[in-house]
Amino acid sequence: MRAAEVRTAGEAPVATDRGEPDASGGRVLVDVLAAPITPLDVLCAGGRSYFGVPATPYVPGVQGVGRTRDGRAVWFPTPAGMAPGDGSMAATVAVPADDLVDLPDGADPVGVAAAGLSAVAALMALTWCGELAAGEHVVVLGAGGVVGQAAVQLARAAGARRVVAAARSAPARARAAAAGADAVVALDTDDVDVLAERLLAAGDGPADLVLDPLFGAPAVAATRALRPGGRLVNLGSAAGETAALDSATLRSRSLRVLGYTNNGLTAAQRRDAVTRVAAAIADGTLAVAHETVPLDDVTAAWSRQAAGDTTGRIVLVP
Numbered sequence: 668m669r670a671a672e673v674r675t676a677g678e679a680p681v682a683t684d685r686g687e688p689d690a691s692g693g694r695v696l697v698d699v700l701a702a703p704i705t706p707l708d709v710l711c712a713g714g715r716s717y718f719g720v721p722a723t724p725y726v727p728g729v730q731g732v733g734r735t736r737d738g739r740a741v742w743f744p745t746p747a748g749m750a751p752g753d754g755s756m757a758a759t760v761a762v763p764a765d766d767l768v769d770l771p772d773g774a775d776p777v778g779v780a781a782a783g784l785s786a787v788a789a790l791m792a793l794t795w796c797g798e799l800a801a802g803e804h805v806v807v808l809g810a811g812g813v814v815g816q817a818a819v820q821l822a823r824a825a826g827a828r829r830v831v832a833a834a835r836s837a838p839a840r841a842r843a844a845a846a847g848a849d850a851v852v853a854l855d856t857d858d859v860d861v862l863a864e865r866l867l868a869a870g871d872g873p874a875d876l877v878l879d880p881l882f883g884a885p886a887v888a889a890t891r892a893l894r895p896g897g898r899l900v901n902l903g904s905a906a907g908e909t910a911a912l913d914s915a916t917l918r919s920r921s922l923r924v925l926g927y928t929n930n931g932l933t934a935a936q937r938r939d940a941v942t943r944v945a946a947a948i949a950d951g952t953l954a955v956a957h958e959t960v961p962l963d964d965v966t967a968a969w970s971r972q973a974a975g976d977t978t979g980r981i982v983l984v985p
């Protein structure tokens with residue numbers, strides 16, 4: 668079968684021929700319909716993640732959508748790059764039966780793969796971790812990315828009163844606007860005072876909740892746009908591994924700064940969240956920008972994701 672293979676940590680995978688995976692030990696063969704290339708895939712394959720350097724060669728891809736041999740359309744996770752085992756960027760993958768999540772009728776496989784765990788993170792960071800309540804004012808940082816686009820739409824669906832999006836490039840701001848934000852703020856400077864002023868001006872008062880996949884200067888600015896008792900949920904560090912949060916802002920407003928990872932979800936929580944994301948895609952309330960690329964073109968597509976040179980999620984199609 669055709670598959671992508673990471674041969675050296677830090678290098679892009681290549682398309683190659685491999686044997687069909689082994690379906691013993693309670694695992695089920697799934698013929699892959701769509702496999703996204705995500706920041707997590709690139710991070711893990713680079714050997715710089717907190718999971719350590721992966722054993723090579725391996726097939727990357729921490730998630731995908733496919734069809735079992737008995738005809739079920741399913742979303743599935745894999746441990747590829749985080750633990751030994753092969754992932755979704757292949758014609759066929761073997762997945763523990765308990766990990767399969769059935770897709771609702773009408774859920775487009777490519778659309779579900781594009782949203783995938785990034786939308787799960789947006790949903791659970793907003794609701795479970797961030798305790799979003801109807802009528803609240805939400806700020807979404809990095810709103811042109813997949814997490815951000817999903818967060819704008821899912822916050823709205825959860826009853827947010829106002830959703831302010833913030834994104835770096837003009838195309839990212841256009842994606843945030845298309846996702847339905849009430850206002851879109853440019854993150855084109857690291858000047859925290861300027862960014863905080865913009866976020867406050869875009870609101871109808873200070874915000875209740877910030878969804879933050881960026882950290883760095885945007886996160887610092889966003890804390891200054893929160894109300895007393897407001898929450899910031901961090902789930903990524905695209906703009907910086909550190910952020911110069913000032914104590915006076917945190918303590919004078921009794922802010923809560925929280926960390927979120929999908930790896931902290933139970934299997935049941937993840938299954939439920941994937942089901943909700945797929946249902947939202949099927950009923951048209953959730954969609955994220957994406958493009959499809961043949962599996963054989965994985966090397967160039969992976970390099971574009973690693974360089975940030977994409978206009979939406981790249982989804983590989985075997």
Ligand SMILES: NC(=O)c1ccc[n+]([C@@H]2O[C@H](COP(=O)([O-])OP(=O)(O)OC[C@H]3O[C@@H](n4cnc5c(N)ncnc54)[C@H](OP(=O)(O)O)[C@@H]3O)[C@@H](O)[C@H]2O)c1
Binds near residue numbers: 835
């Ligand atoms: N904790 C979790 O469980 C979890 C789950 C999923 C994702 N994440 C993390 O969340 C982050 C976003 O994921 P994603 O799926 O949305 O990625 P994505 O679709 O690749 O989007 C990344 C976005 O980050 C923006 N960005 C990159 N560097 C930036 C900077 N210095 N300042 C401002 N914006 C910047 C990019 O903006 P431009 O378009 O302007 O370049 C892009 O829109 C990643 O770090 C990912 O690892 C965490």
